[in-house]
Amino acid sequence: MGQKLAPATDVALIVVAEPIMIIAWARLVTGQPAPPRVVPAATLAFAGVALIAFAGQPPPTTLAAHLTGDALVLLGAAVQGWYTVYGERMARRIPPIPLTWATIGYGSITLVPGAIFELARGDVSPLDAASWLAVLYLAVGCTAIGYLAWFTLLHRADSRVLGMSMYLQPVVGVASAALFLGEPVTWRTFGGGILIIASVLAASVAPGSMETDALEPEAEASRSHTL
Secondary structure (H helix, E strand, C coil), X not given: CHHHHCCHHHHHHHHCCHHHHHHHHHHHHHCCCCCCCHHHHHHHHHHHHHHHHCCCCCCCCCHHHHHHHHHHHHHHHHHHHHHHHHHHHHHHHCCHHHHHHHHHHHHHHHHXXXXXXXXXXXXXXXXXXXXXXXXXXXXXXXXXXXXXXHHHHHCCCCHHHXXXXXXXXXXXXXXXXXXXXXXXXXXXXXHHHHHHHHHXXXXXXXXXXXXXXXXXXXXXXXXXXXX
């Protein structure tokens, strides 16, 4: 909904601000500071995203629609950030495949009322073969496989470090647009991509950076019993 109202540049920046929100949520939930290098790396990567996002001009929009769209996208990123921090805890107690099924199942249930409403209004147009393939890709590739990989990594990785990988989204998007759509790659997109990749590498390859500092439930219980 926010993407319909906000300029594309705003959406690009707000969505990839999610790693910073993950750091903030983790601080509130666990009370522990982020691993070394994560905060400065996240800030530098955000600068790279800004360099890419503002390479073009945002589409014209009214101020009210602009602010409403920004607020909706920001809300979505904040909720997703909390979900990642909470999902890190769940991923240590539940195997990745059942957790993925539960996520998709409960998520689908919440979409049913909206789907019924849109069908009743006749808002759904007939889909051609290409559209069905796109839906299949979103369902299997982006959702099922994506969440399964995400929960598998969350089982042992710190969510704040893992969240840094989200900064690669605009890099992949720019590369795909250049490859499949023939869009030009300017010095801004190239420079921003270098900043993002360097920042993600700096945060993820630091010694011990991928090890979560939150205790396993069993280990925490054992330590409490010993004390």
